[in-house]
Amino acid sequence: MPSPKKRDLGKEIIEGLQWALADMRGENPPGGRRYVVWVPDVKAIRKKHALSQTEFAARFGLSKRTVEQWEQGRAVPDQPARVLLSVIEQAPGTVARAVKKTQTRRAA
Secondary structure (H helix, E strand, O other): OOOOOOOOHHHHHHHHHHHHHHHHOOOOOOOOOOOOOOOOOHHHHHHHOOOOHHHHHHHOOOOHHHHHHHHOOOOOOOHHHHHHHHHHHHOHHHHHHHHHHHHHHHHO
16 A cells, blocks of 8 residues: 655645735736645644643543644544644643543443
């Protein structure tokens, strides 16, 4: 099975910023809008809370493999995951309690 093409995130960011500047100058065709999406730095968020990948995944109801994929740039968090990561960054205890409560209910 061929490996997926590795993304050049730096190039994508530069292209997105160039497109945004052209859009601000009115140089892009109408209806051809593209949006630059914030992609969280999962590794920085995890390290901010001094957690291993395994601990981070378990505490916040994620799979370790998903965390690995995000950190290595092989996958990008989708919109719900970006929201979750933003909340984890700001209020990790709230998310951990919600995940624990959900897991407790599911086991009962």
